[in-house]
Amino acid sequence: MALLRYASWLFVGFLALAGSARAAVRVKDLVETQGVRQNELFGYGLVVGLAGSGDTEQVLFTAQSLSGMLGRMGIRIDPKDMRFRNVAAVMVTARLPTYARAGTHLDVEVGAMGNARSLEGGLLLITPLTAADGSVYAVAQGALQVGGYQVSGAGSSIRRNQPNSGRIPGGATVEKAVTPALTPGPLVLQLKSPDFTTATRIAAVINGAVGPKSAKATDPAAVEVTPPADADLVALLSKVEQLEVDADQRARIAVSERTGTIVAGARVQIRPVVVAHGGMQVSVSERPFVSQPNPFSQGQTVTTRTAQLSVNEPTAAAVALPAVTTVDELVKALNLLGANTRDLIAVLQAMKAAGAIDADIEVL
Numbered sequence: 001m002a003l004l005r006y007a008s009w010l011f012v013g014f015l016a017l018a019g020s021a022r023a024a025v026r027v028k029d030l031v032e033t034q035g036v037r038q039n040e041l042f043g044y045g046l047v048v049g050l051a052g053s054g055d056t057e058q059v060l061f062t063a064q065s066l067s068g069m070l071g072r073m074g075i076r077i078d079p080k081d082m083r084f085r086n087v088a089a090v091m092v093t094a095r096l097p098t099y100a101r102a103g104t105h106l107d108v109e110v111g112a113m114g115n116a117r118s119l120e121g122g123l124l125l126i127t128p129l130t131a132a133d134g135s136v137y138a139v140a141q142g143a144l145q146v147g148g149y150q151v152s153g154a155g156s157s158i159r160r161n162q163p164n165s166g167r168i169p170g171g172a173t174v175e176k177a178v179t180p181a182l183t184p185g186p187l188v189l190q191l192k193s194p195d196f197t198t199a200t201r202i203a204a205v206i207n208g209a210v211g212p213k214s215a216k217a218t219d220p221a222a223v224e225v226t227p228p229a230d231a232d233l234v235a236l237l238s239k240v241e242q243l244e245v246d247a248d249q250r251a252r253i254a255v256s257e258r259t260g261t262i263v264a265g266a267r268v269q270i271r272p273v274v275v276a277h278g279g280m281q282v283s284v285s286e287r288p289f290v291s292q293p294n295p296f297s298q299g300q301t302v303t304t305r306t307a308q309l310s311v312n313e314p315t316a317a318a319v320a321l322p323a324v325t326t327v328d329e330l331v332k333a334l335n336l337l338g339a340n341t342r343d344l345i346a347v348l349q350a351m352k353a354a355g356a357i358d359a360d361i362e363v364l
Contacts, residue, residue: 027189027202028241031223034188035180039096041137041172045127047088047110047119047144053163054088054122059114062089069125088116092127092140094172101177105170108140118163120146129172137178142171182233187225189240194221197248205243210236251359255345258364262344268359270351 046065047054055062063079066087070077094108108129112119122144129138144166191199199217206215206225215225227236251267293300351357 024244025247026241027205027243027245030193030198030202030245030247031189031191033237034190034222036098038098039131039137039178041094041096041106041129041131043092043127043129043140044113045090045092045110045140046125047090047112047116047122048086048125049121049123050086050088050116050119051121052085053118053120054085054116055112055114056085057083059089062087062114065089088119088122089113090119090124092124092129092172094129094138094140096131096137096174096178099177099179100174101179102174104174106138106172106174108168108171110144110166110168112164116164118146119144119166120163122146122166124168124171135176137176138172138174140168140172142168144168182237184227184233187227187233187237188218189223189225191221191223193249194219195248195250196220198245199223201245201248202243205245206240209239209243252362253348253357253359254362254364255348256364261364262348265359268357271356271358 044065046062046069057063060079063082063084066082066084067077067079090110090112092108092110094106096106097104100106108124110119110124124141124144126139126141128136129140130136145168146163146166189202191202196217199220199222202223203215203217206223207213210225211228213226214228215223218224225236225240227233249265249267251265251269253262253264253268255262348357349361352359352361
């Protein structure tokens with residue numbers, strides 16, 4: 001009961017936060033400048049120094065990769081003759097920020113490709129990282145940090161988190177810079193969450209700060225900004241990013257049945273509706289029963305089990321929920337049902353299906 005009461009308080013707290021006064025948001029947090037973005041990098045490499053937890057001989061590409069690497073060092077060995085358990089083939093990924101200069105260090109993620117049990121204590125050998133165009137933009141190497149472990153023995157094992165992947169903070173060095181040119185001409189600001197109202201408000205704010213007709217919303221996902229003649233584009237973008245806008249959004253309720261969490265936005269409204277919610281509990285128990293024969297009847301004592309069935313169906317009271325326009329009123333209305341958080345998820349979904357909630361319900 002205490003757990004259910006805590007969950008209900010958690011639900012009310014989330015809704016209260018969602019219903020608090022909306023604050024203005026910086027344009028910087030709402031948009032991204034077209035052409036200024038991160039680039040995905042990936043590469044294939046080898047991790048050495050494992051304590052017998054690497055790939056087995058059945059992973060042929062690991063043996064071939066190790067044989068090829070040793071061959072470039074003047075050591076010739078047939079992959080079929082190799083016996084190893086301290087090496088693992090891995091894929092390495094990283095994100096190259098825009099305007100990253102040569103020599104900048106990047107964090108890299110490493111994941112096993114073969115049947116290695118764990119990458120704990122491994123050392124990634126030098127691995128070129130390429131982009132979609134096939135060019136090498138960074139080189140990765142270093143000791144892995146693994147956030148899990150696995151211990152096996154005598155037919156049992158203990159595993160925590162994921163030992164087959166890890167990361168190397170600052171493990172890659174940028175070799176080729178990516179510097180998009182800010183050429184004179186219209187700049188396009190891309191909204192992270194497309195919305196007609198938000199795009200129009202952003203254009204209006206920019207026109208008030210930069211100059212009339214400097215910006216226009218071309219669609220709900222983009223605002224086109226025309227810089228003044230001979231303008232410093234870097235300074236202009238910095239000024240635009242610091243402008244504040246009252247961002248708009250669709251009314252939405254996010255629910256997670258796995259965790260029993262409900263988060264509602266500030267614009268959630270419900271129409272007048274009658275809700276009845278209840279549950280049935282069925283319990284089945286068994287009791288031993290001994291059958292004893294009469295004296296001198298030549299019978300045998302038999303032990304059996306009898307089942308007892310009980311059904312508990314509480315009366316589901318019907319509650320009339322009034323129309324509400326604020327999240328605080330929504331909390332008070334739903335609390336009339338006396339249901340816990342998981343029950344409220346089912347109630348909200350049923351109210352949405354009945355057309356009583358003017359909001360999108362997103363199930364996580």
